[in-house]
Amino acid sequence: MNTIQMKAFGKVNLGLDVVRRRADGYHEVRMIMQTVQLFDKVSIEKRSKAGIRIKTNLPFLPVNANNIAYKAAKMLMDEFGIQAGVAIDIEKHIPVAAGMAGGSTDGAAVLYGINRLFNLGLSKRQLMERGVKLGADVPYCILRGTVLSEGIGEILTPVKALPDCHILIAKPPVSVSTKYVYEHLKLDDSIRHPDIDGMVAALKNGDLSGVTSRMGNVLESVTAVKHPEIEAIKQTMIREGALGALMSGSGPTVFGIFDDKEKGKQAREILKQGTLARQVYLVRPYNIRPYHK
Structure with a gap:
């Protein structure tokens, strides 16, 4: 095999709770992650010439050591003493800096x-x-599916798949710094914490409305205040029949869950x-399990 082509799928957070800020500055989270059928196309080709070459369809993305795909390739090539080179082509479709793990999933695909x-x-x-050394979401992007994420995002427990839906x-046309959002998060009494355990139970019972009624993201208290278009998009989706709508990750992407395709x-x-x-994309959940066992 000299070439491999992969689909690197994005994710949304059905629920995102921040439990506390640790002494080391990291935040402990409890999240329900869900892979969706929106993906980047990643291909890797062996080259006789040593080195890592990255190409992408978006001119503003780095194609050097600042790209997580580059870091992923270098990690394994250094560890295993690989002398050959690789050419990595990334065709981006997942929104960038959007709370959908677009970079992390490309890194996972390269690993x-x-x-x-x-x-x-x-x-x-x-x-x-190895993936967690690149970013907290990378292990999940290797695992994929419907997953309870805990710790700083590295403790992953597969749960029953989200019922089929749209x-x-x-x-929105803004980008958000995850670092900024967490630095400005205030875990005080005004924060509404989502019912993650109730969401896990609803998933176990195949209860889509039980999931959507419990959706919540504490990071909206930072991002949505700074970018009011987030709430406006959520309200548009709800008004048009979404069972629930939420910001994904640190944002600014918003997703709505519909049980009726036409309304979606x-x-x-x-x-x-x-x-x-x-x-704007209308997709379905992607519940095929990891790349391999």
């Missing part, structure tokens, strides 16, 4: 791809252990015609 191309024999668990994704399509067209969102 998997290098492992396969060079027959390194790393297991899923071993890839996840997920409308809309990214109508909401998509309304958002496309307006000025609130620049990128």
Whole structure:
């Protein structure tokens, strides 16, 4: 095998709670992560010339050591003494800096791809252990599916899959720094914490409305205040029939869950015609488990 092509799927957070800020500055979280059928295309080709070459369809993305895909390739190539080079092509479709793990999922795909191309024999668990060194979301992007995430995001427990539905994704024309959001998060009595345990129970029972009625994201207390278009997009989705709508991750992407495809399509067209969102997609959950066992 000299070339491998992969789909690197994005995610949304059905629920995101921050439990506390630790003494080391990291935040402990409890989240329900859900892979969605919106993906980047990542291909890796072996080259006889040493080195790592990155290409992408977005001119503003770094194609050097600042790209997480580059870091992922270098990590494994250094560890295993790989002398050959690789050419990595990334066709981006997941919104950038949007709370959907677009960079992390590309990094996860590269870890998997290098492992396969060079027959390194790393297991899923071993890839996840390396992935957390690149970013907290990378292990999840290797695991994929519907997952309870705890700790700083590295403790992952698969839960029963989200019932089939239609997920409308809309990214307003702003970008958000995750670092900024966490630095400005105030965990005081005004914060409404989502019912993560209740959401897990609803998933176990296949209760879609039980999931959507419990959706919540404490980071909205920072991002949505700074960017009021987030709340406006949520209200548009609810008005058009979404069972629930929420900001994903640190934002600014908003998603709405619909049990009626036509209502989802109508909401998509309304958002496309307006000025609130620049990128709008109607997708479904993606519940195929990890790249490999």
